[in-house]
Amino acid sequence: HEHTYKSEIRPKYLTREVAEKRCRLEGANLLLGSATPSIETYYRAKTGELGLAELVSRANDSKLPEVEVVDMREELKSGNRTIFSWSLTDAILENLKNKNQMILFLNRRGHSTFVSCRQCGIVMKCPRCSISLTYHIKNEKLICHYCGYERNNPTVCPKCKSKNIKYFGVGTQKLEKEFKKKFSVKSVLRMDADTTSRKNSHQEILDKFKRREADVLLGTQMISKGLDFPDVTLVGVIAADTSLNLPDFRSAERTFQIIAQVSGRSGRGNKNGRVIVQTYNPEHYSIEYARCHDYKGFFDKELMLRKELGYPPFYSIANIIISGTEENEVIKYANEISIFLDRVIEGHEDAEKLGPAAAPISRIKNRFRWQILIKSKSEETLKKILIKLMESCGEGKSNVSISIDLNPQSML
The missing domain is CATH 3.30.70.600 (Ribosomal protein S10)
Known part of the structure; x- marks a missing residue:
C-alpha cells in the first residue's frame, strides 16, 4: 500500500505494477503483503482478480492493543493547551513508572510548522514555493521542506519591524523538547529525516532503543511500521489530522493506514498494549474504524464513497x-x-x-x-x-x- 512505491520523477512508474508485469513475463508468483492494503489492491482481491490470503490474528497470538481516541477540542475547553492530552499524560506517567517503552508518532518534522508576526499577521513563506517555512531549532533556521531554501530565524518582522514573532504548530523537534521538559526525561530518541541523514544512523537509533538506552522513541512515518519491540506498551499519535486535512482523495485512506500501522507497534510481546490517538476529528470514519481495528469496515465505507465520487478503483x-x-x-x-x-x-x-x-x-x-x-x-x-x-x-x-x-x- 505504500505510496512511496510510486516514482515521482519520469518515468512515473508504480513499482507494484512493474513487479506484476515482470512476474507475468517470467512466469513467477508475486506476493503483495500489507496489514492495510490499498483500496485498489484489496478490491482486486475481493473481485477475484488476485488471490487473497488473510492473517486473522497476530503472529504470536498477542492481543491487539486497546485504542483510545481523544477529542482535542474538549481538551481545549478544559483548559489544556499543551501537546499532550490529559489521557496521554497519565498513560505516559504510568508507562514511565512501570519502566515500559513507548513510541510517540507525529508526521511533521522540524520544531514549528510556521512562524508569524502577531503585529501585522504576515507568515514567513518560502520565496520559491507557495508554502510556509518550517522552523528548525537546532540551527535556528527557517527551512522549506520542498526546495530546501533556508533563511535565518527572524528576530523582527521583515514587513512591520515588530519583535512580536510567534511560533505555531508542532514538529518532532518541539515534541522532543516539550516531552523532556514535561516528564523530566533526559534520554529520548528521535527518528526523522533530520536525525537519519548520516549513513547507518537509522539502524543506530533502533539499536539504542532495543538495548533500552532510551525508553521513548518519537518520530515521523519511518517509525510507523516494521518495528518489533516487545517492551513497547504505549503508542501515542500526537496529531492524527495531519494527513486527513490534505486536499487528496486518498487522505482518509492514508489516515486509516498510518493509525493502524503505528498502533501495531504496541503490545507485540507478552504485555498488553495501549494506543492513544489525539485528533480534532474523532467522528471521522477513518479514525473510528482504525480505533476498532476494522479494515474491512473502512474498506466498505471508502469503496462506497469512491464509487459515488468517481475515483479508483472504479475510475x-x-x-x-x-x-x-x-x-x-x-x-x-x-x-x-x-x-x-x-x-x-x-x-x-x-x-x-x-x-x-x-x-x-x-x-x-x-x-x-x-x-x-x-x-x-x-x-x-x-x-x-x-x-x-x-x-x-x-x-x-x-x-x-x-x-x-x-x-x-x-x-x-
Missing part, C-alpha cells in the same frame, strides 16, 4: 501538471490544453475533465503549477486521450512544461 485518473516560471504563460497554456482535451474527450462518453485550476501547492522551486484532472471508467480510454495529448503538445513549450501522472498516488 482511472490522470493528473496533468502544467508548470513554468511565468504564471500568465502557465495559465494560458493550461487553458489551451483544456480546450484541446474538451475536443478529444467529446468522443468518449465514459471520460470527463476537471479543471484547469491552480494546483494545491501552486508554486514549487519558482515554477507556477496548474493542473487538469481526467477521469475515465476505462484505463484504455484514458491512455488513448493522453497519447493524443502527447502527440499534440509533446512535453510542452520552451518555457512551460507538462507532466502527466497516470493513476497518481498524490494529488498535491
